[in-house]
Amino acid sequence: MKQTFKKRLRKLIAWLLIIFAILFVFRLIYGYTKTFDDTPNNTQFFSDISSIKRNYASKKYEVKSTQSNKPSTKVDQKYEKIAEIKTKSSDFEKEEKSSRETIKSLDALIQFEQKSGNKGARKLNLVVGVPPKNFDALYNQLIKIGKVQAKQITKKDKTNEYKELNAKKQSLEKIRKSLIELKSKGGKIEEYMGLENRILEIEQQLQGLGVSLGEFDDENEFCTVQFSLLEGKEIKIGVMQRVKVAMEWTVKMYLKYISIFVMITVFSYLLLLIIDKLKVIERILNKKD
Template sequence: MKQTFKKKFKKGVFYLVLLFIILFVFRILYGYSEYSNSNIQESDLFFQEITSSRVNYASKKYKINTGSNNSPAVVDVDQKYEKIATVNTKSSEFEREKKVLNKEIKKQDAIIQFEQNSGNKGYRKLQLLIGVQPERFDSLYNRLSKIGKVQSKEITKKDKTNEYKQLNAKKESLLKIRTSLIELKDKGGKIEEYINLENRILSIEEELQGLGVQLGNYDEENEFCTIKFSLIEGTENKISLMHRIKVALDWTVSTYLQLMLILFFIAGFVYLILLIIDKLNLFNGIIKNLDN
């Protein structure tokens, strides 16, 4: 009996300690992620506002085998894709890093498509949207990642081949409709019908112009990959490990005690409900015995 109680007691203590350790580790990891994310929120907002108005696409040509070993069939594939890199850095030597940045952009024959400078000295921010040729993308990305103290960086690549094909298919369809309408116009008819045809043709012309602009982004001469670069002036606030441990320990103790208190009240409430149900069952049993 005593041995069983000791085992249950040890197991209960083990689970309580394990819960405390899990909470403590969670708070330590959360502290690192929260600090890292706070430095890049404004840059992300800026880039979200401008990327909708400017896109860069690139292409990659390769061959794939769609046949079997006995009858090989090679198909040429022209893939259209969008490749975007994001680099957020911070430096106390803002002017020097800015010169290095412009030098690297010029060296790689890249172009600055959007630029925003903001803030007073000591708190300045430089945000750039850079278009770079696909074959020089990796080189420029690696060089820019060495500027200042990198806060975050990532690369994403999205396939745009189907969208490109859909735009071309829509263009072909509109061209056929326009040709048919022009042929109808040559046959003559009422003035009202002629005006309606002219308006319809004009509407199709406007759609074709819009498609032409979108398809122009896919032209080989306009092929670029995108690098979103943000340089923030200021020294990086380094938080010591001991301070992180102290904050995490304070939060863990407070949260742990609150959690234990909640569990205690829940257990007490459940016990009270079960006790009431048991009393009611006993009361119903007595009544049945009296009736019999």
């Protein structure tokens, strides 16, 4: 009996130690993978700029018909592709020079720029328009600069938006043509002035549409790279410090989970005792009846 109890006790202690070790290793690995970033967020600059200027590109391809008697369909896809790169460097001037040279070498254009901060805490935000064929090359070069804190690529299809703008333009041109023909027939001065004002409004709308459609022109094709270079020292944490933090977290969480487990066990045990007592009382009452 005593030997069986000792075996169970050893097995229980072994399982508790294994659980503790798993928690410790998990926290230690998490400490190495976690990125420590004490620099401010720069998303406000890019969100403000994105409402002013957008870059679009196109991709032409053919979709083969499933029916042999029908020809393939030519598709001209319009899309918006944006890369966001946030990197950090302790050698700000060198990395700034390298990023500008990389942008220039790949025929890209800096469309917007913001540089701020004093030495030791400088920030450089660039919105770059790059030809679609050089997009991947520029992205791969820029993520090698400094220590990347965050990066992502987003691609949105804009074909329907382009078609809607074209349809609206054609519709307005037809209305303008009809109004001009109507104006040539003569009439009252009030009606003539009303037609003139309406034609002027339509021409203003057409100008706005012309600007929007101009962004989709093949000669203006660009993809966007939003690049942030932040100045700051790399935070280095020693092995002993990581072990200390991991041990403190493990002890805290281990005791927390064990306490919760003990409370649940005690509550379950008491609940079972109460249920058993109620069953005994019920049986006694049934016998008396």
